[in-house]
Amino acid sequence: MPMRVLVYKDLDIRRVKTAFTKVRAAIEAGDLRSADVKKLAPTPYWRAKLDYANRLLLQFVRHGQETVCLALEVIENHAYDKSRFLRGASIDESKIEREPVVANPAAPDGKADSMLQLRWMHPSRAEFELLDKPIVFDDAQEAVRRLPAPVVVVGSAGSGKTAVTLAKLREAEGHVLYVTQSAYLAQSARALYDAHGYENAAQEVEFLSYREFVETLRVPAGREVTFTAFCNWFDRHRQTLRSQLGDLDAHALFEEFRGVLGASAQGPLDLPAYLALGPRQSLLAAAEREAAHKLFARYRQWLQESQLFDLNLVAHEWQRLAAPNYDFVVIDEVQDLTNVQLALVLACLKRPGQFLLCGDSNQIVHPNFFSWAAVRTLFWHGLAGEAAQRQALSVLQANFRNTRAVTDLANALLKIKQARFGSIDKESNFLVESASPQSGQVRLLPTHTATLRDLDAQTRASVQHAIIVLRDEDKPAAREHFRSPLVFSVHEAKGLEYPHVILYTLVSGQRAAYAEVCDGVAQADLQVEQLAYSRARDKGDKSLELYKFYVNALYVAMTRAVATLVLVESDTSHPLLALLGLQVAETSAARSATPVQTSTRDEWAQEARKLELQGKEEQARAIRETFLQTKPVPWTPWSEVAMREYLPRALDRTQPSNKPRQALLDYALWHGQQVWIGQLAKQAQFAPALRLAPGGDLDRAVAWRETALLRQRHLQPYAARNFKDLLRQCDQYGVDHRGPTGATPLMMAARAGHLALVEALLERAANPLLTDEFGHTPWLAALNRAMEDAPFAQQSIGMLFDRIAPPVLDVQTDARLVRLERHQAEYWILSLMLAGLKTQCTMCVKRPYSPYRCADGFFAEELGTTLVCLPEYLWKAQRHKRSYLNQVLARAEINSTYLPARRLWARTTNGHYLPNPQLQLRTHADGDAPTWRPVYEVLNLAWVNDGTSHSAPDFAGAGWSLRPPVAAAASPT
Numbered sequence: 001m002p003m004r005v006l007v008y009k010d011l012d013i014r015r016v017k018t019a020f021t022k023v024r025a026a027i028e029a030g031d032l033r034s035a036d037v038k039k040l041a042p043t044p045y046w047r048a049k050l051d052y053a054n055r056l057l058l059q060f061v062r063h064g065q066e067t068v069c070l071a072l073e074v075i076e077n078h079a080y081d082k083s084r085f086l087r088g089a090s091i092d093e094s095k096i097e098r099e100p101v102v103a104n105p106a107a108p109d110g111k112a113d114s115m116l117q118l119r120w121m122h123p124s125r126a127e128f129e130l131l132d133k134p135i136v137f138d139d140a141q142e143a144v145r146r147l148p149a150p151v152v153v154v155g156s157a158g159s160g161k162t163a164v165t166l167a168k169l170r171e172a173e174g175h176v177l178y179v180t181q182s183a184y185l186a187q188s189a190r191a192l193y194d195a196h197g198y199e200n201a202a203q204e205v206e207f208l209s210y211r212e213f214v215e216t217l218r219v220p221a222g223r224e225v226t227f228t229a230f231c232n233w234f235d236r237h238r239q240t241l242r243s244q245l246g247d248l249d250a251h252a253l254f255e256e257f258r259g260v261l262g263a264s265a266q267g268p269l270d271l272p273a274y275l276a277l278g279p280r281q282s283l284l285a286a287a288e289r290e291a292a293h294k295l296f297a298r299y300r301q302w303l304q305e306s307q308l309f310d311l312n313l314v315a316h317e318w319q320r321l322a323a324p325n326y327d328f329v330v331i332d333e334v335q336d337l338t339n340v341q342l343a344l345v346l347a348c349l350k351r352p353g354q355f356l357l358c359g360d361s362n363q364i365v366h367p368n369f370f371s372w373a374a375v376r377t378l379f380w381h382g383l384a385g386e387a388a389q390r391q392a393l394s395v396l397q398a399n400f401r402n403t404r405a406v407t408d409l410a411n412a413l414l415k416i417k418q419a420r421f422g423s424i425d426k427e428s429n430f431l432v433e434s435a436s437p438q439s440g441q442v443r444l445l446p447t448h449t450a451t452l453r454d455l456d457a458q459t460r461a462s463v464q465h466a467i468i469v470l471r472d473e474d475k476p477a478a479r480e481h482f483r484s485p486l487v488f489s490v491h492e493a494k495g496l497e498y499p500h501v502i503l504y505t506l507v508s509g510q511r512a513a514y515a516e517v518c519d520g521v522a523q524a525d526l527q528v529e530q531l532a533y534s535r536a537r538d539k540g541d542k543s544l545e546l547y548k549f550y551v552n553a554l555y556v557a558m559t560r561a562v563a564t565l566v567l568v569e570s571d572t573s574h575p576l577l578a579l580l581g582l583q584v585a586e587t588s589a590a591r592s593a594t595p596v597q598t599s600t601r602d603e604w605a606q607e608a609r610k611l612e613l614q615g616k617e618e619q620a621r622a623i624r625e626t627f628l629q630t631k632p633v634p635w636t637p638w639s640e641v642a643m644r645e646y647l648p649r650a651l652d653r654t655q656p657s658n659k660p661r662q663a664l665l666d667y668a669l670w671h672g673q674q675v676w677i678g679q680l681a682k683q684a685q686f687a688p689a690l691r692l693a694p695g696g697d698l699d700r701a702v703a704w705r706e707t708a709l710l711r712q713r714h715l716q717p718y719a720a721r722n723f724k725d726l727l728r729q730c731d732q733y734g735v736d737h738r739g740p741t742g743a744t745p746l747m748m749a750a751r752a753g754h755l756a757l758v759e760a761l762l763e764r765a766a767n768p769l770l771t772d773e774f775g776h777t778p779w780l781a782a783l784n785r786a787m788e789d790a791p792f793a794q795q796s797i798g799m800l801f802d803r804i805a806p807p808v809l810d811v812q813t814d815a816r817l818v819r820l821e822r823h824q825a826e827y828w829i830l831s832l833m834l835a836g837l838k839t840q841c842t843m844c845v846k847r848p849y850s851p852y853r854c855a856d857g858f859f860a861e862e863l864g865t866t867l868v869c870l871p872e873y874l875w876k877a878q879r880h881k882r883s884y885l886n887q888v889l890a891r892a893e894i895n896s897t898y899l900p901a902r903r904l905w906a907r908t909t910n911g912h913y914l915p916n917p918q919l920q921l922r923t924h925a926d927g928d929a930p931t932w933r934p935v936y937e938v939l940n941l942a943w944v945n946d947g948t949s950h951s952a953p954d955f956a957g958a959g960w961s962l963r964p965p966v967a968a969a970a971s972p973t
C-alpha cells in the first residue's frame with residue numbers, strides 16, 4: 001500500500017541524497033522490501049538500507065487509519081552507537097541483516113493500535129518538527145516559524161504556541177533565552193526542547209522562570225511575597241481599606257499594586273502620574289487613587305520590614321544590572337508579565353528586536369492591565385524604524401487540544417464578551433478553530449441530589465476528572481458533594497488540563513456578576529463567524545475591567561476540559577447559560593453519561609507529583625491523604641542524629657549492649673567513614689571493629705572487603721531481578737520511604753544501577769530530587785559509586801542519566817544564579833565534586849587514588865578517570881585529554897578572569913580543587929519551596945570530616961583541605 005513519508009526537519013541527507021530519494025520513493029510506493037526495511041528490536045525504530053554502509057532510521061506512526069513513515073536520521077557507516085535516537089541501544093547489525101523484511105509495519109504483531117498517533121496532519125506538508133512527539137505545523141504555525149525576529153504570536157490555549165516557539169528557538173544562534181512566569185512551564189518547555197536527545201551546537205540555551213531570570217542578575221534578599229502573605233497584610237488593614245477603597249478585594253488590590261502602580265518600565269508611579277492615568281488603566285476611580293497610593297507606600301515599607309521582595313519592584317531596581325547577554329529571547333505567556341518585567345528581559349538583548357513574544361490575553365484571570373498595545377509601545381522604543389515596521393502580530397487560531405464541543409462553547413463565550421464589552425484590543429479579537437478529530441461533549445446539569453451523587457461516583461476515584469469552582473472560598477461547598485481531591489479554583493486550574501471537567505455552580509454562584517456579563521446581549525449578536533473589531537460604546541465604562549475576571553475565569557475554566565465538560569448549576573435558567581446554548585440534560589442517561597472510572601494507585605501518585613511540581617500543594621496533599629495513605633517504617637533508618645545518640649553508648653566500654661556499636665560500625669562502612677571504626681576498636685574494643693582496625697589503625701585491605709560485603713548485602717534487594725516485594729513495601733510505607741540505610745528506594749536502585757527498578761519507582765512517582773543527609777540525590781548516589789567503580793560508570797551512568805539526572809544544576813555564587821547545563825563540562829565536574837566529597841578521603845573503599853592525595857581536593861586525573869567511562873553522547877572523546885579538564889577547572893575557579901565568571905570551586909594547592917565555600921545550592925526539601933543553602937551545609941562537611949579525616953595525617957598539614965573550609969582563604973575577592 002502506498003504510504004506517506006514525512007521527513008524530519010533536521011534530517012541531513014546531503015551525503016546520501018540519491019539513495020535517500022530512491023528509498024523514499026520505494027516506501028511511498030509501499031515497497032518496503034526494496035528499501036530493505038527492518039525492525040531494530042527492541043527499540044521502537046526501524047531502518048532502511050541506503051547503500052552498503054549507510055542506513056536511514058525510521059519510525060512508523062498512525063494518523064487515523066493510515067500508517068505514516070517518519071524519516072528521522074541518517075546513520076552513517078553502520079554507527080548505530082552514534083545515533084541520536086537510539087541513545088546507545090546495542091544493535092547487532094549482523095542479526096538485523098538476517099531478519100526478514102516486513103511488508104506492513106502495522107501488521108506483523110497486530111499492534112497498530114499501540115503505534116504513536118499523529119493528532120493532526122497537513123494535507124500536503126511533508127516535513128515534521130519533533131518535540132516530545134512529531135508535529136506537522138499548520139500554515140499559520142509554519143508562517144510564524146519563517147518570520148524574522150521580532151515576532152509576536154497571539155494564540156489561545158492549545159493553539160500550539162509553545163510548539164512553534166520552541167521550533168523557532170531551536171533555529172536561533174548564540175546565547176538564547178526562554179523565559180516565562182511559571183517555573184513548571186519553563187521546565188516542561190525545556191523537556192520538550194531536549195526531547196529525543198535534541199542538541200544544537202550553534203546555541204547555548206537557557207530555560208528560566210522569570211524569578212530565575214532575575215536571579216541570574218542578582219538573587220534578591222529575603223523571600224518573594226506570596227499572595228497569601230499579601231492577604232494577611234491586607235486583612236490587617238481591612239478597616240482602613242474598607243473606609244477608603246470600598247469592598248475592593250485582595251486580588252484586585254494586589255493587581256493594582258503589581259499591574260498598575262509598580263508596572264511601568266520607568267519605575268513605580270508617583271502620585272501625579274497615577275492620578276493622570278486614563279479610566280481603563282486603573283481599577284480605581286480618581287478619588288480612590290490617592291488612598292491607594294498611600295497604601296502602596298505602606299506596602300513597600302512592609303516588604304522591607306518583613307524581608308520580602310516583590311519581583312515587580314525588583315525588576316525596576318535590577319535595570320542597572322541588565323547587560324547585553326542574549327542573542328535571542330523568547331517570552332512565553334507574556335500576558336503574565338508586567339511592562340517593567342518585560343523591559344528588564346529585553347534590556348538583556350545584544351541587539352534590540354531579537355525576540356519572540358507569545359501569549360493569550362483571554363487567559364488573564366485576575367484583574368490585569370496587560371494589553372498588546374502596551375507591549376508594542378514598550379518595544380517600539382527599542383527598535384529601529386525598519387524592525388518596528390515589521391512588527392506585525394501573528395495569530396494562531398487553531399486549537400489542537402480541546403474537542404469541538406468544548407471549543408464551540410468557548411467561542412460562544414468570546415462572542416458574548418465581544419458583544420457586551422467590545423474588543424479588548426485588535427490582537428485578541430478572534431475565535432478559535434478546533435483541529436480535533438473528536439466531537440466531545442458539553443452538558444448542563446442541575447444541582448439535584450441524585451445528579452450530584454452520580455457525578456461524585458463517576459469522578460471520585462479518577463485522575464481524569466477535575467472539579468473547578470470560581471474562587472478558593474467556593475471549594476468547601478463543592479467538597480460537600482465531591483470527594484475527589486481534584487477540586488480547584490479557576491486561579492489554580494490555569495495551565496492545567498483534564499480529559500473531563502465539571503464546573504460547579506460557577507455561574508449560579510455569582511448570578512448578578514454573570515448577568516452583567518451578558519447584559520444586553522441577544523442571540524442575534526452571536527450569529528457571527530468572525531469577531532469584528534469594535535471598541536466599547538462608552539470609553540469611560542469600566543465594566544470590562546470589573547467583569548473581566550468573571551468572563552475570563554469562565555473561559556479558562558471551560559478550556560481546561562480536553563474532551564468533555566459538565567456545568568452543574570443551581571440556576572439552570574440563568575440568561576448566560578441560555579446564551580451559551582446550554583440546556584439541561586434531563587434524562588438519567590445523560591446524567592450518568594460518563595462511566596465510573598477508577599485510577600490506579602500509580603496514576604494517583606503521578607498526579608500528586610505533577611501537581612506538586614506545579615505548586616498545587618493542597619490537591620497533592622489531598623491525593624496523598626485519600627489514595628496514597630502510608631504507614632511509618634517499623635525500623636530506625638540510619639542517620640547522623642541516630643549515630644550521635646549512639647556514639648557515647650557505643651564507645652563506652654562499660655555499656656553492655658553491642659547494638660549501637662554494630663549500627664555505628666555498619667553506618668561507618670556504608671558511608672566510608674573510617675574514624676568511627678578506629679574509635680570502636682580503640683575505645684570500645686568492639687571485636688568486629690578490631691578485626692578491621694587492630695590497635696585502632698585501619699587495615700585497609702580488610703576494610704575494603706568488609707565494606708564491599710556490607711554494601712552488597714544492603715543493595716542486594718535493589719539489584720534483584722524480582723522486585724515485587726520492594727514495590728509492595730513502597731505501597732505500605734510510601735514510594736520515598738527511608739530504608740534501613742536512610743536512603744530512599746530510588747537512591748538505592750540508582751546506586752545498584754537497576755534500570756528496571758528505577759523506572760518502576762519513577763512510574764510510581766518517586767521523587768528524584770530528595771537527598772540523603774550528605775546532600776546526595778539518587779543521581780549523586782549513582783555518581784558516587786561511579787567514582788569508585790569504573791565498570792559501573794561505563795554500564796550504568798548513561799542510562800541512569802536519561803532517567804534521573806537533573807537537566808540543570810543551579811548554584812549561586814556572588815549573589816547570582818549560575819545555571820549549569822548538562823552539556824557543559826562544569827555540570828559534570830561540579831556533580832562529581834558533590835557526589836564525591838563524602839568519600840574523597842575514605843579509606844574503607846578501594847579507589848583509584850590514595851586518600852592522602854585526594855585530601856587537598858579533586859584533580860583532573862581523578863575526575864577524568866570517571867568521565868572517560870561515560871558514553872560518547874555525554875562526554876565527547878575530545879574531552880578525554882587531561883589538559884581539557886585542567887582548563888575547565890582553571891576557568892571556573894574563584895579567581896579566574898574567564899567570562900562568564902562562574903566561580904564554582906577554589907584551588908587548594910596546585911591542581912587541586914574543592915567547591916567554593918561561598919557557593920549555595922538550590923535544595924528541594926520535602927514539600928517545601930526550593931531554598932538556597934551553603935554547599936558545605938548541604939554536603940554535611942562537618943560530619944564528613946568527623947567521620948573521615950582524623951586518621952589521615954596529611955589533612956591537617958594541607959593549608960586548605962577537607963578540614964572545615966576556611967572562608968577567608970577562599971574568598972572570591
Ligand SMILES: Nc1ncnc2c1ncn2[C@@H]1O[C@H](COP(=O)(O)OP(=O)(O)OP(=O)(O)O)[C@@H](O)[C@H]1O
Nearest residue numbers: 119120135136137138157158159160161162163400
Ligand atoms: N500542528 C500540530 N499538530 C498536532 N498537534 C499539535 C500541533 N501544534 C501543537 N500541537 C499539540 O497541541 C498541544 C498544545 O500545544 P502547545 O502546548 O504548543 O499550545 P499552547 O498554545 O502553548 O497552549 P497553552 O497556552 O495552553 O500552553 C500540544 O500537545 C502540542 O504537541
